[in-house]
Amino acid sequence: MKKQIFAVCDLEAEYACNFMDYLNQKKNIPFEIQAFTSVESLVAYVKKNPVELLLISSEAMCREVGELDIGKIVILTEGSKPKELEKYTGVYKYQASSDVVREVMACYGAEKAILPAQLPVLKKTTEILGVYSPLGGCLQTCFALTLAQILGREKSVLYLNLEEYAGFEELMQKKFLHTLSDLLYFVKQGSTGIAVKMNGMAESMGNVDFIPPVQSPEDIRGTSWQDWEHLLQEIILHSSYETIVLDIGNGIEEVFQMLDMCTTVYTPIKTDKMSRSKLAQFEELLSVRDYPQILSRMVKLNLPYGQEVLAEPFRAEQLIWGTLGDFVRELLGKDEV
Incomplete structure (x- = not known):
């Protein structure tokens, strides 16, 4: 069974790529990781592929992304969130990658009963x-x-x-x-x-x-x-x-x-x-x-x-x-x- 997709979108290309590299090195992440450095590429991908979890910077988040069929959206913030994004959970961007992942998974786990991709056939x-x-x-x-x-x-x-x-x-x-x-x-x-x-x-x-x-x-x-x-x-x-x-x-x-x-x-x-x-x-x-x-x-x-x-x-x-x-x-x- 194919893993579900965890997408990361940040307009700061270096951050997005480094964070994706960190996730790929983590042997226990039960997702396929995809990174994007533009809203256009993210939207095009999501329209063709189901995304279960999206971590997106507050600068990249927009109405078009909010209207996509995505399981859970978490906002990557540099401090406070803009008022229009208050309905989304946020995590602070400039902390250790391990802490970002833990907070994102905690947000996801609070709402999801079970992760379908986490099946014995995957390991x-x-x-x-x-x-x-x-x-x-x-x-x-x-x-x-x-x-x-x-x-x-x-x-x-x-x-x-x-x-x-x-x-x-x-x-x-x-x-x-x-x-x-x-x-x-x-x-x-x-x-x-x-x-x-x-x-x-x-x-x-x-x-x-x-x-x-x-x-x-x-x-x-x-x-x-x-x-x-x-x-x-x-x-x-x-x-x-x-x-x-x-x-x-x-x-x-x-x-x-x-x-x-x-x-x-x-x-x-x-x-x-x-x-x-x-x-x-x-x-x-x-x-x-x-x-x-x-x-x-x-x-x-x-x-x-x-x-x-x-x-x-x-x-x-x-x-x-x-x-x-x-x-x-x-x-x-x-x-x-």
Whole structure:
């Protein structure tokens, strides 16, 4: 099935072309991208091709464009919108391209129930990689982020941190407008178009997209397994991500069922007596609960500790250049960066 069309029209040719290049580099954009630098070329194209989403500068927007059959029009502004364009949603032009895309997708997701183009036929099957350890203090999140970054060089990757205390706002020194808590709210309400709404919340981190983690542990503990399963199925069926990396904490209800959805479970370990005893109890419980398949998918990892983990300010991309990055590339059989 052909992707729906996301058109960008800006009379400033350099901006339109650069923005189109950015969109084409994003592996998870579920649209075919078309850029235009004149109203005439846009109008001629739309008359022959259905356009689902149009991002157009306020200078280019006119009555003729408004009368076209376009699914959703978003105005690219340089500040305030002209009065005649008040009925349209606007996003600020001179901000990071990733922020423009996130705001546009949020506007689109607020009105659209589901994106028809987001079907499994548009991508290969989605693999879910779990990172989980019953132990603490074993570099689990550092490994998960490094794994996601290295995989993200070749495919579209979504990283989801499912811990009760992820600390991402403190780690990145940034306040997030939307978090996983908001996405879980829509899931629990039975909202449609979950994947489209997610596109409006996704942040970029190097080669990877992520949904900012919850700020309250109750949002993890209070989510039923059925809701987690529904969220993951929505992402698998209606997003363009080829790989989901789950950084799984112990607050998840029915964590074994979560692990059972993973094609591989990477389990960071430690070698001291206490840690070996805890891991043995975990493995015994998997057997008692009749989850031998999880045991067969587990890859135990004694992770190296590199100085890049301590670097300030934190940048997830730098993890791939250090000791942990070398370890993950060897694990995956990847070439050197």
